[in-house]
Amino acid sequence: MTKIPILLILSRLLIGLFMIYFSSIQIENYKIIAIVLLTIGLLTDIFDGIIARRLNVSNERLRRLDSSIDLLFFVSVAIATYLQCPDFFRSNSQKLIILFGFESLTYIVSYLKFRKEVATHSIGAKIWTLILFSALIQIMWQCQSAFLFNLCFWGGILTRIEIIAILLILKKWTNDVPTFLHALKLRNGKEIKRNKLFNG
Secondary structure (H helix, E strand, O other): OOOOHHHHHHHHHHHHHHHHHHHOOOOOHHHHHHHHHHHHHHHHHHHHHHHHHHOOOOOHHHHHHHHHHHHHHHHHHHHHHHHHHHHHHHHHHHHHHHHHHHHHHHHHHHHHOOOOOOOOOOOOHHHHHHHHHHHHHHHHHHHOOHHHHHHHHHHHHHHHHHHHHHHHHOOOOOOOOHHHHHHHHHOOOOOOOOOOOOOO
């Protein structure tokens, strides 16, 4: 039972690789298969943490692994989607480069300050993941997205800025910091209240 969260996390890596493979060989009904796999990947991301907290096995190592696999999963999904919809990526290349730059910056700041990857799992980042999920589904299905992609872009920028602020404020590396305000409390040596279901 205690291995379930790790298996859920690692399954996302396999799902991402399968998506790249299916996209590269132009498998029949790829769009439906990709959306199903993306949905399964999102569900594993939601439930790995919930199950880990229920089993009292949530720890720093697990949360760091979760963050690293999340990044690899969404990079894999992006590659698979690019193979299907290259024109969308070309026409939105500037925004995608900026967004990737901000994401990279969070890791750079975390590594420079703490020698560890990002694992804040902020509330804003969780909400943004749902927006990203919606935008990816639309892109996979239609090879285009306007409103959802722009919402994803600006939401991604704002949440990355908050994550960087959290990292700069914290005196020591801490996982599961819900918001910028919670980081301020931790810096001042105060206890913070975390949601047992989503941010424990």
